[in-house]
Amino acid sequence: MAPRNRVPRFYFSLRSPxxxxxxxxxxxxHPEVAAAVEWRPWWEPDARSRRMLEAVGGDFPYTAMSRAKHLYILQDVRRLAREAGLEPAWPVDRNPVWEIPHLAYFAxxxxxRGAEYIxxxxxxRWQEGRDICDRATIAEVARELGLPEDLLANAADDEQLRERGLRALLAMDEDGAFGVPFFVHGFQKFWGVDRFPAFLRAVSGGGGLPAAVSWPQAGPLPGGDQGHAGGCG
Structure with a gap:
C-alpha cells in the first residue's frame, strides 16, 4: 500500500458553482484550513489532454448530466448561494476549453499570485457571469493582477504548462477525484459542499493541520456548464 499523504487536499474547479x-x-x-490544504485544480480535459493522459495510462471518469439534473442545479445553486449571502450570475459557455483558465492558474x-487569480x-465567472474560457477574459484578469497577459491568456498553448496539466490530471486519477469540490485527508475522501463539515471534523480530529504543504498554498482570501448537484463540477 502506498504511504499516506498526510496533507489535506482540496480539488477545486473554476468551472463548478x-x-x-x-x-x-x-x-x-476557515482561513487556517485554506492556508494549510494543498490546492489542486480539477477540470475536464480537452481532446489533446485526454490523449496525453491515455498515453501514460491515466483515466478521467466523468458522465454528462441529464437535462433534469441541469435544471435542478440552477435552482439548487441559487438557493445555496443566497443562504451564503451571494447572488450567482450564470455564465454562458460557448465551446469551452477548460485548459484556458486552469493552466493559466499554474502561470x-x-x-x-495563484490565490488572487483563483x-x-x-x-x-460566478458573480459577473462572464466566459472564463475566452482568452480575452483571462488577459483582462492578468492585467488587473499585474501578470503577463500573453502568458496567462495563452497558457493552453504552452508545452510546459500542458505537462503540468497532465501531472494534475494524473493526481486527480490517483486520488479518485471524480468530481468537485473534492477533499482528501489521509485515506478519507469527501465529495460535495455538504461533505465539507465532515472534512473539517476529520482534519481537526487528526491532531491539527500539518505545518507544511507540498503544493503551493492559496492562503486566506476575501470573500453555461454548471456542474453536478452538491459536487461534481
Whole structure:
C-alpha cells in the first residue's frame, strides 16, 4: 500500500458553482484550513489532454448530466448561494476549453499570485457571469493582477504548462477525484459542499493541520456548464 499523504487536499474547479461555494466557505470561514490544504485544480480535459493522459495510462471518469439534473442545479445553486449571502450570475459557455483558465492558474502560481487569480476568476465567472474560457477574459484578469497577459491568456498553448496539466490530471486519477469540490485527508475522501463539515471534523480530529504543504498554498482570501448537484463540477 502506498504511504499516506498526510496533507489535506482540496480539488477545486473554476468551472463548478459548487466548487465556488465550497471555496467561499473555506476561505471566508476557515482561513487556517485554506492556508494549510494543498490546492489542486480539477477540470475536464480537452481532446489533446485526454490523449496525453491515455498515453501514460491515466483515466478521467466523468458522465454528462441529464437535462433534469441541469435544471435542478440552477435552482439548487441559487438557493445555496443566497443562504451564503451571494447572488450567482450564470455564465454562458460557448465551446469551452477548460485548459484556458486552469493552466493559466499554474502561470499565475509561478508569479506568486495563484490565490488572487483563483479569487478573481471565481468572481468573474460566478458573480459577473462572464466566459472564463475566452482568452480575452483571462488577459483582462492578468492585467488587473499585474501578470503577463500573453502568458496567462495563452497558457493552453504552452508545452510546459500542458505537462503540468497532465501531472494534475494524473493526481486527480490517483486520488479518485471524480468530481468537485473534492477533499482528501489521509485515506478519507469527501465529495460535495455538504461533505465539507465532515472534512473539517476529520482534519481537526487528526491532531491539527500539518505545518507544511507540498503544493503551493492559496492562503486566506476575501470573500453555461454548471456542474453536478452538491459536487461534481
Amino acid at each position: 459548487y466548487s465556488w461555494l465550497a471555496y467561499r466557505r473555506l476561505t471566508d470561514q 499565475a502560481l509561478d508569479e506568486g 479569487r478573481r476568476i471565481y468572481e468573474v
